[in-house]
Amino acid sequence: MAKTVSPASSRRIVIVTDAWRPQINGVVRTLESTGKVLREWGHSVDYLTPEEFWTVPVPTYPEIRLSLASRRAVFHRLAHARAHHIHIATEGPLGLLARRYCLERGKAFSTSFHTRFPEYLSARLPVPQDWGYGYLRWFHDPAANTLVPTPSLRDDLLNRGFSHLRLWGRGVDMERFKPGRSDVFAHLQGPKLLHVGRVAAEKNIEAFLSLDVPGTKIVVGDGPDRARLEKLYPEAVFCGYRHGEDLVDAYRGADVLVFPSRTDTFGNVITEALACGTPVAAYPVTGPKDILTDGRAGVVHQDLAVAVRRALMLTRSDASAHAENFTWAASARQFLDGLVPATSRVAGMAAAI
Structure with a gap:
């Protein structure tokens, strides 16, 4: 041993x-x-x-x-x-x-x-x-x-x-990622649905962009699939990478983080979003189902649209409270x-x- x-x-x-x-x-x-x-x-x-x-x-x-x-x-x-x-x-x-x-x-x-x-x-x-x-x-x-x-x-x-x-x-760094006010997406039609991560095939981002749900889809990140997806989904907002306080503002300004990946082993962006008070919608796969063990913080469902609609009903305080279970110590x-x-x-x- x-x-x-x-x-x-x-x-x-x-x-x-x-x-x-x-x-x-x-x-x-x-x-x-x-x-x-x-x-x-x-x-x-x-x-x-x-x-x-x-x-x-x-x-x-x-x-x-x-x-x-x-x-x-x-x-x-x-x-x-x-x-x-x-x-x-x-x-x-x-x-x-x-x-x-x-x-x-x-x-x-x-x-x-x-x-x-x-x-x-x-x-x-x-x-x-x-x-x-x-x-x-x-x-x-x-x-x-x-x-x-x-x-x-x-x-x-x-x-x-x-x-x-x-x-x-x-x-998750609760000193950096924490609830607060953000107007970064105030000009966009709500609800604001956010994806954060590499814009690449393995992230399954099209499952998010093709959802038939109301609101504006926002993609923070960059990668080899960005140009193709921007052409296919012109109604989505592609922001490129955001760092530091700009990334925190993006989490705070979203109503739900949508995590469509089926191949991630964890999903650090999930805990970052939760710490900022943003509920999460995801598939019930490795990573999301291990993190979102409290249904008040996020929703996992085989139908991602169902997960999004249910996550929109959750409160930001419950999301941020659940994030406190994840410490770097x-x-x-x-x-x-x-x-x-x-x-x-x-x-x-x-x-x-």
Whole structure:
């Protein structure tokens, strides 16, 4: 059984991630928010990211860049970090090299499952999802612990043959995301229905834009599908990315956040919207059904239009009250509990490489 780490006991932690700034997504937000809390507790958190290496853009998705790091560079970097704990957050080039370093040097490590890449890939290319999950099982299998954000995702991955799964929930910054007045969408016809996130195929945004419901549909975010969707749905308002107080104002100015994705593993924008007092409408899938456990905060339904209509009847105070159940301190505690000493040897190293 993995040892736990006390917040009061300073540790050197290396987090390896292929997802990093300038990307704007839940993975980056989660890693930054967790690291902030850990540093406040006195731990040393070192991120090994694509910022340190040459990168190339992913075809059709230029905002995501893949590292061209060498084995020698990554091995040297990790060896000199002298980390008490190594956590591999992603399954890309840096994650693969860090995994190989740990296995060759006999160091135990943890991983985390953030993204359903098999579904994302099959949304673009004719690649069977089983192939993608086969790779992900291979990648995570030698980890002492694989951290997952929700109980429903844990159950799904167990059914797919994954093992050593532990919960690592998410939080929301209640100091930043909080109820308040906003006139940002006052000029638009109500009710104001908001979507926040990447404008990409895997987000299923057309399920939102095609809804036969009254009001104005607003999309905050950008991505490869934006130009196509703007032409198909000229009545919708596309705002591009919003940051800081502009993003908070967008949440506050909406009557409902509509979350049409069926492939997200959590959905940080859900807790952000709730914290601002905005009820949520979503499908009953992993992420939404784990977060929206109180029907006074949001509605999950197989018919998204039904979910929207019912969510419009909810109160903003109930939504913001439910968000208080999600703190980054609790999330960081679970992350620490899932770490393992890097000095431990990994069983079955040769077979895993």
